[in-house]
Amino acid sequence: MEHLYEILKQVDGFIYPNEIVLQWGILIVLYPYITGLVAGAFILASLERVFKVKVLRPTYHLALLTALAFLIVAGLPLISHLGHPFRAYEILMTPHFSSAMAIFGFVYLWYLMVVLLLELWFDYRRDLVIWSQQAKGFKRRIYKILTLGVTDLSPKALAWDEKLGYIVTVIGIPSAFLLHGYVGFIFGSIKANPWWSSVMMPVIFLLSAMVSGIALVMFLYMIISWIRKVEIDMACLDEIGKFLFMVLILDFTLESLDQVHRIYEAEESFEILHMLVTGKLTYTLFIFQGLLGTIIPILTLGFFRLYLPKEKLRKPLYFLASCLVLFGVFFMRWNVVIGGQLFSKSFLGFTSFKLGMVGLEGFWMALVWMILPFLILSFILWLVPPWKKQQEETVP
Amino acid sequence: MGNEKLNASRRNFIRKSALLAGTFMASSAVKPFSAILFAANEPGKTEPWYAIGIDIEKCIGCGNCAKACKSENDVPKDPFYYRSWVEQYAIKNDGTMSVVSPNGGIDGFTQTVPDDEIYKTFFVPKMCNQCYKSPCVQVCPVGATFVSPEGVVLVDEKYCMGCSYCVQACPYGCRYLHPEKKTADKCTLCYHRLKKGLKPACFEVCPTGARIYGDLHDENDELHNFLKDHNTQVLKPHLNTGSKLFYNGLSSEVR
Numbered sequence: 001m002e003h004l005y006e007i008l009k010q011v012d013g014f015i016y017p018n019e020i021v022l023q024w025g026i027l028i029v030l031y032p033y034i035t036g037l038v039a040g041a042f043i044l045a046s047l048e049r050v051f052k053v054k055v056l057r058p059t060y061h062l063a064l065l066t067a068l069a070f071l072i073v074a075g076l077p078l079i080s081h082l083g084h085p086f087r088a089y090e091i092l093m094t095p096h097f098s099s100a101m102a103i104f105g106f107v108y109l110w111y112l113m114v115v116l117l118l119e120l121w122f123d124y125r126r127d128l129v130i131w132s133q134q135a136k137g138f139k140r141r142i143y144k145i146l147t148l149g150v151t152d153l154s155p156k157a158l159a160w161d162e163k164l165g166y167i168v169t170v171i172g173i174p175s176a177f178l179l180h181g182y183v184g185f186i187f188g189s190i191k192a193n194p195w196w197s198s199v200m201m202p203v204i205f206l207l208s209a210m211v212s213g214i215a216l217v218m219f220l221y222m223i224i225s226w227i228r229k230v231e232i233d234m235a236c237l238d239e240i241g242k243f244l245f246m247v248l249i250l251d252f253t254l255e256s257l258d259q260v261h262r263i264y265e266a267e268e269s270f271e272i273l274h275m276l277v278t279g280k281l282t283y284t285l286f287i288f289q290g291l292l293g294t295i296i297p298i299l300t301l302g303f304f305r306l307y308l309p310k311e312k313l314r315k316p317l318y319f320l321a322s323c324l325v326l327f328g329v330f331f332m333r334w335n336v337v338i339g340g341q342l343f344s345k346s347f348l349g350f351t352s353f354k355l356g357m358v359g360l361e362g363f364w365m366a367l368v369w370m371i372l373p374f375l376i377l378s379f380i381l382w383l384v385p386p387w388k389k390q391q392e393e394t395v396p
Numbered sequence: 397m398g399n400e401k402l403n404a405s406r407r408n409f410i411r412k413s414a415l416l417a418g419t420f421m422a423s424s425a426v427k428p429f430s431a432i433l434f435a436a437n438e439p440g441k442t443e444p445w446y447a448i449g450i451d452i453e454k455c456i457g458c459g460n461c462a463k464a465c466k467s468e469n470d471v472p473k474d475p476f477y478y479r480s481w482v483e484q485y486a487i488k489n490d491g492t493m494s495v496v497s498p499n500g501g502i503d504g505f506t507q508t509v510p511d512d513e514i515y516k517t518f519f520v521p522k523m524c525n526q527c528y529k530s531p532c533v534q535v536c537p538v539g540a541t542f543v544s545p546e547g548v549v550l551v552d553e554k555y556c557m558g559c560s561y562c563v564q565a566c567p568y569g570c571r572y573l574h575p576e577k578k579t580a581d582k583c584t585l586c587y588h589r590l591k592k593g594l595k596p597a598c599f600e601v602c603p604t605g606a607r608i609y610g611d612l613h614d615e616n617d618e619l620h621n622f623l624k625d626h627n628t629q630v631l632k633p634h635l636n637t638g639s640k641l642f643y644n645g646l647s648s649e650v651r
Contacts, residue, residue, distance in 0.1 A: 017497055017499075018476070018477065018478055018571065018572040021476050023560035023573065081559075082557050083556070083557065083578030083579055084558050084578055087557035088557060090555065091537050091538055091557070095538070096537055098533075099537040100535065101537040102538070186561075190564055192564070192635065345567055345651075346569070
């Protein structure tokens with residue numbers, strides 16, 4: 001409670017007295033961030049599978065496994081943030097269908113169970129069967145369980161794996177769009193909050209999700225290649241860079257359109273939002289999200305469209321661009337979630353937000369939630385390494 | 397030949413238009429278009445349908461309402477949680493404005509703007525607007541917050557999971573997360589008192605009778621006359637929340 005008295009002293013202008021407490025902290029910033037990484041990574045994977053961008057093959061499985069590792073964690077910060085985390089199951093038992101949040105549990109489970117796990121299973125079934133025969137001890141048992149008892153490796157069965165996996169991926173694309181567009185709608189549908197309430201919100205969330213997911217796979221591909229001491233497939237990296245550039249441009253355009261529209265219409269909330277972006281959000285919006293997270297990566301990747309420098313220069317620049325994009329999208333979520341709560345709904349003043357270091361809502365805990373998916377990914381990569389998969393006949 | 401073709405297409409056009417018009421008329425018979433907009437509630441209901449009237453011209457800013465609310469409803473005493481509070485507006489001669497609500501007005505007010513700078517000043521008591529199209533009810537993911545048959549918005553604290561989505565959705569800042577119960581909390585219009593035929597605490601203690609509540613369905617009700625005699629306004633009408641808190645003398649500066 002002490003910190004609230006501190007914040008009370010820092011209130012700027014007039015805010016409704018219940019608004020001193022900021023309801024959603026850094027954990028709710030992480031939730032759309034992590035969910036976005038999932039959706040983005042999956043969409044990158046589907047580019048290879050459905051849209052036949054074969055040059056992306058080296059990152060296909062990595063993208064899917066990344067999506068899985070992050071999806072496992074996606075809901076956890078959200079649940080741990082609840083006043084009563086043990087009542088979270090009620091959202092599945094008795095969902096209130098007029099609530100944008102109520103359907104999240106179902107969308108999440110649909111995506112996890114029907115799309116991701118199923119697709120990976122069809123993809124890995126043959127390898128799981130082979131590994132379950134080759135491996136020993138604990139690993140062997142796990143592989144056996146993961147085959148779910150389906151050990152048929154006849155060409156006909158493998159063809160079915162391929163066919164069904166493809167169908168799931170096709171279903172997966174709208175599902176990934178749904179997953180993250182939906183997260184945007186949770187914010188965009190709050191008419192009480194003019195910073196959130198925008199029909200563009202789901203689209204912006206989706207595009208920034210794609211941006212961050214693609215950047216994450218790019219980042220991981222480079223790191224993992226470095227750890228495994230293997231050559232990076234530059235054609236693949238260039239292609240990812242190309243897609244990242246295109247989606248970044250789209251994302252930037254639509255986010256700008258949203259702001260231009262706000263500025264031009266200049267509704268009742270205009271003055272307070274203007275003060276918000278030029279005051280409390282100056283650094284996180286203009287410098288972190290805008291300059292570092294968007295403009296510099298766009299210029300770098302755009303430059304590569306005109307002139308492709310040597311590998312030696314391209315690699316660190318791709319690496320830098322992916323890091324900057326990941327950093328920028330995090331602050332995009334920050335600006336939405338925290339920014340939307342800093343100004344009063346009376347439009348007459350501001351409260352402030354101070355991120356504590358310790359506690360369930362603190363910086364260290366947020367860092368744990370952010371590191372956890374990487375640990376899960378390491379485990380998954382150890383268990384089912386994509387680079388040890390059988391060469392598929394279809395891919396020469 | 398050409399004429400025949402033209403006639404055929406004309407016939408088709410007439411046939412299609414007739415079909416469209418017929419469908420439209422038939423469907424309008426199922427649910428006829430009504431040009432009557434209801435003001436605060438759907439007509440035809442018989443049970444009580446509670447609403448609130450606040451006369452800003454009568455409010456003296458004593459803060460008794462906010463104080464009584466905290467004691468009656470076990471609202472945490474810290475200055476971050478309120479079911480009911482009072483705001484003091486002071487519009488200055490230069491067009492600027494000062495709005496304050498120290499401790500929700502519980503300890504009363506002192507005017508911070510010098511007298512000669514004041515253009516006009518007034519108090520605005522605030523509480524849950526008991527909206528009948530409430531955004532807070534709409535967004536609750538588990539249905540823990542609901543509208544009672546009498547039109548009072550309530551929270552089931554045994555069911556609420558404390559996600560704070562309703563706090564975000566309330567345009568009037570009337571909700572908070574109870575620091576001990578960890579569930580959403582808000583004005584219940586003293587539902588426990590209403591059910592016993594008693595007035596809500598804030599209405600009971602108002603020394604000037606600035607607050608009235610009543611049944612919108614009862615034509616002999618005090619509130620009915622209040623709404624008839626005054627040109628009242630709700631807060632943020634453009635948000636279409638169906639607010640049932642009607643203010644008399646609401647200045648356009650008030651948010």
